[in-house]
Amino acid sequence: MNKNNQILNYKTCQLCNNKIRIDRYDNHVSMKCEKRSRAHPFSDIFPKQEIPVWLKEISKCKELPKIFPLIDILTESCFYPASGLDASPVIIANGHVHSFIYCDYGIAKSKYYSEISFPGFNGYKKILQRSIEADEIVPENYNIHMPEIFDQFYGKEILINAQKNCDKFGDWTIWKRNDNLDDYNGPEYFSLIFLTGEGLATYLGLYKRNNISPKILSVIQPGHGFGGNWTNYLDENGIFWRTVINSEINPNFLLIGEYTWPHKEKECNYKGYNFKRKTYTFERDRFKHVNKEGNPTTLFEYIEVNGNVQVKGKNNDVRRIEEPGIKHTIYIYKKDS
Numbered sequence: 439m440n441k442n443n444q445i446l447n448y449k450t451c452q453l454c455n456n457k458i459r460i461d462r463y464d465n466h467v468s469m470k471c472e473k474r475s476r477a478h479p480f481s482d483i484f485p486k487q488e489i490p491v492w493l494k495e496i497s498k499c500k501e502l503p504k505i506f507p508l509i510d511i512l513t514e515s516c517f518y519p520a521s522g523l524d525a526s527p528v529i530i531a532n533g534h535v536h537s538f539i540y541c542d543y544g545i546a547k548s549k550y551y552s553e554i555s556f557p558g559f560n561g562y563k564k565i566l567q568r569s570i571e572a573d574e575i576v577p578e579n580y581n582i583h584m585p586e587i588f589d590q591f592y593g594k595e596i597l598i599n600a601q602k603n604c605d606k607f608g609d610w611t612i613w614k615r616n617d618n619l620d621d622y623n624g625p626e627y628f629s630l631i632f633l634t635g636e637g638l639a640t641y642l643g644l645y646k647r648n649n650i651s652p653k654i655l656s657v658i659q660p661g662h663g664f665g666g667n668w669t670n671y672l673d674e675n676g677i678f679w680r681t682v683i684n685s686e687i688n689p690n691f692l693l694i695g696e697y698t699w700p701h702k703e704k705e706c707n708y709k710g711y712n713f714k715r716k717t718y719t720f721e722r723d724r725f726k727h728v729n730k731e732g733n734p735t736t737l738f739e740y741i742e743v744n745g746n747v748q749v750k751g752k753n754n755d756v757r758r759i760e761e762p763g764i765k766h767t768i769y770i771y772k773k774d775s
């Protein structure tokens with residue numbers, strides 16, 4: 439091949455504008471080009487779905503609607519009880535569902551508002567936020583019927599104390615993907631609800647009461663026993679599982695994170711679900727903020743205005759320390775069709 443021929447054998451990539459050798463062109467466009475659009479890494483299990491109309495509409499607004507669209511939020515959602523501030527289900531299933539409902543009764547309000555401001559969600563910017571009142575979620579006189587039988591030693595005391603000491607608040611945020619990113623990182627928008635509440639009570643008050651099942655249920659290291667939860671969410675005979683799964687409506691997918699030594703592949707403990715994939719995530723809470731004295735603190739200071747928490751200013755004495763991330767081994771299961 440002479441020199442002239444080689445020059446002719448180049449073609450300009452329409453995406454990145456680089457000249458690519460013709461014999462490498464197809465490979466470049468499909469595999470190598472930095473500007474190519476890539477599918478989400480979990481799209482084979484969680485196929486991309488259109489952003490729901492309610493979310494598209496809301497994302498165009500200057501503020502979140504006064505009337506809370508509870509049924510829209512619940513339909514096709516991912517429910518994550520005892521969530522902490524772990525981003526795992528958003529990393530894995532964002533784009534298949536666009537509504538994430540987190541609940542935990544062990545998260546302080548200041549910790550939540552700090553984490554949600556920074557680091558937030560990787561690749562996303564928070565565009566809308568408002569607090570949620572309890573009566574927007576359940577009717578004022580709604581009484582949740584909680585169990586009388588406890589499977590954990592001190593289960594009842596743990597439950598009563600945790601509910602008594604819980605820093606009660608609810609928050610709703612809408613997140614927009616950064617402009618330079620594509621579906622590989624997730625959909626353009628998603629919605630996040632965070633409620634301080636017990637997982638089973640929240641499930642009963644939200645989903646069960648409205649006869650809706652979450653599309654995805656995420657139970658990742660829910661922390662019974664030493665973790666301080668009052669019942670084992672992962673016990674197939676436990677009250678949580680019997681309530682959520684053993685009913686006529688149940689989730690299409692389960693994201694299960696256990697403490698056990700990671701298996702290569704693990705059959706589902708719960709009847710009717712098939713193993714799809716094992717994956718790892720790292721908990722977002724891998725940075726710690728400390729003050730001059732080295733005690734944990736938050737990066738921002740907060741004030742409450744009309745019930746909404748706002749950032750007052752940045753605390754300049756705060757240092758950020760990187761900690762080894764908490765690694766979650768997560769098994770993905772799909773319901774038998």
Ligand SMILES: [Zn+2]
Pocket residue numbers: 451452453454455456466467471472473
């Ligand atoms: Zn290219």
